Amino acid sequence: MKFVNISADEKVPALGLGTWRMGERRALHDEEIASLQRGIELGMTLIDTAEMYGEGATETLVGEALVGRRDKVFLVSKVYPHNASAHGTLQACERSLARLGTDRIDLYLLHWRGDVPLAETVQAFERLQRDGKIRHWGVSNLDRADMEELYAAPGGKRVAVNQVLYNLTRRGIEWDLLPWCAKRNIAVMAYSPVEQAALLREPRLRALAARIGLTPAQLALAWVLSRDKVIAIPKAGQVVHVDEDFAAAACTLDASVLAELDKLFPPPHRARPLEML
């Protein structure tokens, strides 16, 4: 497993587990718990969740999966923008901690930018960090201009991560956001790395994957993992998919495959606004 540094003294697995839409359907409960636990067992020990997912139901599911395993996992959760005020952030964090059944979140993110000034949210994150409720903080869905504003705010340079949409069909961040973050040692967490499974039906990706003996998911994930300082968090609610995704961590794509992927899914040739799902 490749690791990515998110601070001078903390590294996390480059392949983690997403959880959006988990915990919402009773019939899927056992398989979802088994999937998360299988991922942890394999070494995909970064779990990404949010208070938004299932309006708390997903954090509750994650908490259940973590019983007896909390210390093996780097746990990421997110605060809603409308809760991200000085006081609201502290309260939202307490609610997340209770649902997750833990006393600390390893990385707490602002889910996207809302009306609360970024500087106010940073102050709340720093307070939570001082109180030992969170270990690191970061943001999600912030484009370059927002990142610059954040970086200029008091304490803003301590941002550890920006979590954004990034996969073979969503390469816009390569124009400036990705290099901007890399230059400042801010890790990028790639969400929807298989485009919510749509990429897996892409005929050209499928053909190339078959030719080199990978599944489409493995090729799409191995490509994300080939990027420097990028963490991928695919969501898989089926154990068989977790096993398949995990195998991507062992794949190294050679230069000719990377070049072919650049032809099929070209990098950006101009600045584009950050895309969101």
Ligand code: NAP
């Ligand atoms: P994704 O990970 O790109 O795709 C998830 C879908 O792919 C699921 O339907 C899953 O199926 C399927 N899948 C995964 N591995 C597969 C495999 N090997 N073979 C076939 N199908 C496979 O999409 P996502 O859930 O949107 O993104 C991942 C995570 O990023 C989220 O869960 C969430 O934690 C985070 N996220 C964050 C934001 C944000 O605003 N910060 C936005 C979106 C997502 P099964 O579930 O049936 O296994």
